[in-house]
Amino acid sequence: MGRYIFRLPDIGEGIAEAEIVAWHVKVGDTVEEDGRLADMMTDKATVEMESPVSGTVVEVAGEAGDVIAIGSPLVVIEVEGAGNEEGARNQSAPAPKADVVAERIEVETPDAEDVDRAVTAASASSARADVVAEPVKKAPESTPIPAQADSAEARKPTPAPQTSHAKVLASPAVRQRARDLGIDLSEVRPAEDGRVRHGDLDAFLSYNATGGFQPAGVKGRDEQVRVIGLRRRIAENMAASKRNIPHFAYVEEYDVTALEEARAQLNSGRGANADGRPKLTMLPFLITAICKLLPKYPMLNAHYDDEAGVVTRYGSVHLGMAAQTPGGLMVPVIRDAQDRNLWQLAAEITRLANAARDGSAKSSELSGSTITVTSLGPMGGVATTPVINRPEVAIIGPNRIVERPMFVKGADGVERIEKRKLMNISMSCDHRVVDGWDAASFAQDLRKLIEAPALILAG
Template identity: 50%
Template sequence: MGEHIIKLPDVGEGVAEAELVEWHVKIGDIVREDTVLAAVMTDKATVEIPSPVDGEILWLGAEIGDTVAIGSPIVRLKVAGEGNVKPQGGDVEAVAAEPPAKLPTPKPETAAPAAKAPPKAGGTDVKPAPAVSKSPQQPSVPGAPRPEGEKPLASPAVRLRAKEAGIDLRQVSGTGPAGRIGHEDIDAFLARGPQVARTSGLARNDAVEDIKVVGLRRKIAEKMTLSKSRIPHITYVEEIDVTALEDLRAALNKEKRAGKAERPKLTLLPFLMRAMVKAISDQPNLNSLFDDEAGVIHQHGGIHIGIAAQTPSGLVVPVVKHAEARDIWECGAEVIRLAEAAKSGTATRDELSGSTITITSLGAMGGVATTPVINHPEVAIIGVNKMMVRPVWDGTQFIPRKMMNLSSSFDHRVIDGWDAAVFIQRIKTLLETPALIFVD
């Protein structure tokens, strides 16, 4: 038998280190070739590390949340044959000399074996006295709750007094025969003041759980901290009447074209994306990245719209590249494809980077208004709120209309409040008169 050292491989993207976000094995596990051992994260892409050989896990070289350099040993295996650890010299010898992995902490209920008592002079071993365990029927502290189902002994008068006082008799220690509770026991219980336990069914919970922030959640935390600490946000909220847009969307989704490829089902997002493209053509400075360290605004011609998406792992932003070159159905198809890739964890780093402006939407949970955080180093983010039917005055009467708010934030170092308002008003006009979206 020999040992085989597995080092963190080059996971691409030109990175020198990666964060360990998940172990799929533990010490003592038997693994086969291609068994996934661990998952590491670089930027927002998660990469799985498979085993190249069969063997038994002897050592794990990092903990969840640790940053590991490329080429560092992460697993030691016992394998058939010589393995790849040289018995003398070689660069992997140093690995074998590294401190062993920490032993698992014993469970609280696991006690060490009792040491044997010294033998008597006569040579007969003294057997240790058996441990005396408390009966579950005997509370360890006076006044502690009795076991579930045990009925305290008390007269009807005492029970009535306890009920009126809101006292659980199971909390009261009885001093009478067989633990019978009397009026004097109630008096003593009430005299303890704050220690009185009321029959409320409520109990304090003082537990504190420490959760280490790792992986995608840590990336999100760093990104949000950077955005809020370096970008002075201005948020602008405007309501949009999307009644006509919803009617058009429903009609387009019902339309079937003979002999043509089936079109994707349209949501509101493709219409908003096309409206943003038209509005950006009038105000190209909204489609920019601000390098605040160099003091340079990078104004992009290509409109790459990030779509903030919630996944089981956390928030990610897949990017629809070159929205200016896509019609409304192409935008819709790309949004669907990227959303599925993001939720399944198969989105590539290229698909999760490169945005120049972002849309964020909570769908039906969108609320009336939000204050979106700009995706640094962009200068604008458009927030979609919940669509609701509201009464709207048309000059003569109130009529039901489908209304929706846009809550949008802008980098006030680059975008003035007036320019932000002009931009959103242009989008409002396009969404409220959706035929304009299709006019070149």
């Protein structure tokens, strides 16, 4: 029997190390040739390592979240024959075959020179969550003290917890209310006569509202969660964006009553995928309106290379669409959004969102956006301050639609109060490149399109 040392191969140009995202084997497992060993995430991709030999796993290089240098031993496998242990210190395993390394997600900027500027990457599949919840390992417990190793301290009885036996004066109704709230009446200071009243309970609750008092309930256990894989990438990229980009936010209110009516008319009598066309949501209208305006505001559809001091304005709109997945936030990209109609946009939104969630999105579909739209749908809140998808310079976030009374001037010039559907749209911009005047002007021009949906549909 011999040992085969499988070293982490060179899995990408310029890659010096990779993070262990998930193990598919453990010590003692039998693995077949081409069997799955581990998922490794680099700055560019998540790849699946497969065994070049058959045998029994006798060593692994670490745990999920650990970073391994290229060329370092990843797995040691006991094999029939001599193995490769002899002289293995001075050689690296050959690069895996193309069908062995299964690329899942690649995150890179359009110029492929600054991978750290990408917003997100994805794990091999949604089944392999990138945030691995695993309790911190406890240190080995000390050996119990033998009975003969007695001492005066060991013989001391453990004191019982002190409890208050003082008689508390209170009416049955007050006692019942205190029990329902989980309040120990001995902790409540009565205002007068030494008798606890409802007002004293109210004062106790008010005084302790900041956290000193907690009603009785089920207490969960503390847990530490390692931030690894996609969640770590998100954390690093969001921190870099906020650290390097001076954000400013602009929020404007839009009357979307007419737009919602037009959307309902276009969807009327049309089920999902009827005639090959999906039902329309608000997003295709918003994206179409944005694409119509960006030629007038080229500084919003741009990348800023702060190291080179160069702003690249893009003629095409490659629109990033923030999507929540089981592993974390991802940003699939609608290529050449300006060339698609409402139904094509709706179909592409659905396709990309599903691909991001199930892990089937291609690397080219998750990089290269020039401006991003982020929406939480019905949970969109009143206003948001989204973080810019670096190296982009702007991100747009529609919020929740609400109904409110408004003064509306009729054709006769008389103002009347009507129930209208209103929505706030938030923008975050890079103040190094975009001025507040530009953002405000863009928002006002966007209002003209949103509140007159015929202009959105016009060629």
